Amino acid sequence: MTASAALLKEIVVDDTEPLVDRIGAIARRELTPIALEIDEGTIYPDQALHNLGDAGAWSAHADLRDTIAGISVIGETCGSTAFMAWCQNTLVWYILNSDNAALKAKYLSATASGKTLGGTGLSNPMKSFFGIEKLKLKGKRVDGGYLVRGALPWVSNLGPDHLFGTIFEVEDSGEKVMFIADCADENLSLTPCKPFLAMDGTGTYAVQFRDVFIPDEQVLAAPAMPFVKKIRAGFILMQMGMGLGLVRDCVAIMDSVKPSLAHVNCFLPQQPEDFAGLLAKMEAETMMLAATPYETSNDYWRAVVELRLRAGDAAVAAAHAAMLHCGARGYLKSHRAQRRLRESYFVAIVTPATKQLRKMLADNAREQQGDGAH
Secondary structure: OOOHHHHOOOOOOOOOOOOHHHHHHHHHHHHHHHHHHOOOHOOOOOOHHHHHOOOOOOOOOOOHHHHHHHHHHHHHOOHHHHHHHHHHHHHHHHHHHEEEEHHHHHHHHHHOOOOOOOOOOOOHHHHHHHHOOOOOEEEEEEEOOEEEEEEEEEOOOOOOOEEEEEEEEOOOOOOOEEEEEEEEOOOEEEEEEOOOOOOOOOOOOEEEEEEEEEEEEHEEOOOHHHHHHHHHHHHHHHHHHHHHHHHHHHHHHHHHOHHHHHHOOOOOOOOOHHHHHHHHHHHHHHHHHHHOOOOOHHHHHHHHHHHHHHHHHHHHHHHHHHHHHHHHHHHHHOOOHHHHHHHHHHHHHHOOOOHHHHHHHHHHHHHHHHHHHO
16 A cells, blocks of 8 residues: 555545445535525635545545546536535645655645645646746745745635645746645735636635745655646546536436426427437546546547547537526526536636647647657
């Protein structure tokens, strides 16, 4: 047993029923009554996130398929919380895959159990790696660690006692360093973002670093790039949980109005059966790819990126169809169909967004052609 597995094994959960059933029961019981308030930003569901941790939702990374299934079943109820579930699971994924034993000892059990919540600050770094933005955090080596300064505009699932993982560039060498940031640091400040179209209760803040000291025990990887290549497929595949859960609920919404509207909805070009078939194919491909998240072949990486691109398109299409099937009733602020439509756009624009995914595929194709020419 690896040291990481041993630390995860210390997390005691009630496993008398399947993990996905435990997670789904908590989501339906605790999130359904407050999904609208989470969407509007009047509630950040920290207690539900802690309870999901108690059920084992954040400690299933021995098989990433279980992690994705858990995010997906949360996504059937609340897209906001599915996103936060991805944030929490991604934070654990970073820590689990680090070679820093001191970091794991300090953070793995706390984050995987849900006692400590947090997120991922890789939106800007991921964009920077593909020439879309410049890296916003800079650091310099000092005795025992680094001093980091700069600002990240959007990091989610945060609070005053939360953690998140991100990357800075060392000023004199250009080396990239991935690390865990602690929101409790007095030199790190959180500023609430302007209201979003949807999903305002996701603990999303702008984060300012003012010479924040990052001790060596908080360094996930230095240099960061080999580590990013190791964790990137899992990072993206876990996002599939958001899309799969949302599409599944959109199918349920369309089915729910059949008794009263089937006689006219039959004239719409897209039916729930169409999306149920698409969902089944995406789920099967997700689980196949998630069985080997450390696969290094280019064909595998392209398959992951292409699948994630289809998930964003499918989420928007399914939510659009659900609105049309519901008609006027779906246009009510109290109806979840319009919430699903707004959430679906997030699936398509969260990093890596639809346009970035397309750029990644185009860049990759050019790189492969160049390799073939030598």
